[in-house]
Amino acid sequence: MKKLVDLITDEIQQSFEMAGYDASYGIVGLSNRPDLCEYQCNGALAAAKTYKKAPFLIADDVAAKLAGSALLEKVEVVKPGFINIKINGRFLSDYLNQIQNDKDLSIEKVKEPKTIIIDYGGPNVAKPLHVGHLRSAIIGESLKRIGRYMGNKVIGDVHLGDWGLQMGLIIAELRERQPDLVYFDPEYTDEYPNEAPFTINELEQIYPAASAKSKDDDQFKEKAMEATHQLQQGNKGYMALWNHILTVSVTDLKRNYKKLDVEFDLWKKESDAQPYIPDMVKYLKDNGYAHLDQGALVVDVKEDTDTKEIPPCMILKSDGASLYNTTDLATIVERMKLFHPDEIVYVVDKRQELYFTQVFRCAKKTKLVDEDTKLTFQGFGTMNGKDGKPFKTREGGVMRLESLIRDIDEEMYKKIVDNRSVKADDARKTARIVGLSAIKYGDLSNVAAKDYVFDVDRFTSFEGNTGPYILYTIVRIKSILNRYEEEGKTIEKGTILPAAGESEKDLMLETSKFNGIVEQAYEERAPHKICSYIYELSNSFNHFYHETKILSEKDERQKQSWIALLDLVREILETSIDMLGFSAPDKM
Incomplete structure (x- = not known):
């Protein structure tokens, strides 16, 4: 439309x-x-x-x-x-009736659907998710949903960090703690146990302990580097441990991402790209793209128009070891082979922009991607506390994501119980739904590239520009619609009349903007545009609601028109929050 x-x-x-x-x-x-x-x-x-x-x-x-x-x-x-x-009021009401009867609510899908891979999440195995992972997950999930709503094939990839020295550190530390495990016995020939020799909690203690030890103990660091080498050479015991680490970590990661209502289509890992590295390196050498610089294999990516120095993209270190650059380029090769995407979007911290400039230029210059394949850096700012510094626990440590979600849910539970509008049995479930809106809307309502202050008190408020306020508006509309249907009446689409007053016309005008806002949010990759829109739409509805006695209106045709308008507003609000990655309860 x-x-x-x-x-x-x-x-x-x-x-x-x-x-x-x-x-x-x-x-x-x-x-x-x-x-x-x-x-x-x-x-x-x-x-x-x-x-x-x-x-x-x-x-x-x-x-x-x-x-x-x-x-x-x-x-x-x-x-x-x-x-x-x-x-003209009649033209406006006719336009809204068309929106109401359009299965896409007036959104014009893209004329040429694209295949887009969004790389977001990026956690490392054996480490708990913390608040630093929040923005990537929330922004990436929203961009994925908006892209799909516009008609594209959008593939979300978590891209796990599961290779390199961190694995060697864990294996070396585990060997010191439990040297008698069969995984360390070179003579062992039977099947390895199906059950991991550690829990997720133990695993999350092992890695930081090993990392700290490696900084002070050179001998231990050597052991970790040797374990890394043995793993990459295919040591059977180490490979079995690595698989246990993956299974235990991914199970926990999926559980925590589910709490955020974030779903990945692919659970690809750094290790998946390793088989592509040898052929890629050979290709870069054979075609004259890569050359040696002080023993390291590099590709020059600077351009004449650069206003600042762009260092070469290093492919292999002087000792022949691969780097993040190597793995990321090999991942691009893998994605082109498996999915042939029109675009790959990386949702990462904005401080990594120089790194991705190097990687993207290298991929383009060396023709690892097609000429018309877009590589997009979607940088985001940091989530800070009220002191303006990166969000921490009260003790000053990095807050686990699980703890943040629990604290927000608890805050919402108290407010919902105090409100006494939800049965005690349903209060916990409702608190989780509303708590998620507080977290996601609190993040997405900000311009992604900017730092922002995560203010728990403000984000959990039922008033102002917050997720709970948006949900409260939706619940209020649902309540009116339910009461209308309890009178034995049916909500009929296409019955919206010209506005009877200024507040109603204002609501109708706001409603009519939906298609333009979604298109703009998609083109600019700006979920905050949808947040701003539904906040204004909610304000317009609440203004109209406070001025209008909807259910007690004697003129049935007028009442039916208002109900149809409210139903359209509800559908637009619920569609919008679904694109942002959360939903609304029936009561609050």
């Missing part, structure tokens, strides 16, 4: 042409003075220079051609040449 502002623009452009002026001057936008008008065209001001004519005279000529328009209710010229516009 065409956007309402585009329909108005078409009408205004025709009038410019009819009046003898170029149609390109007839662009219409939302008014920045809603007290005066709903839409505005400033094209006459720009046209004045071309046509050497006073702008208000040009605007008068255009306005005269708009007389009798079925789309516009009022057109007013204001000096020096603004064209102020109000839309």
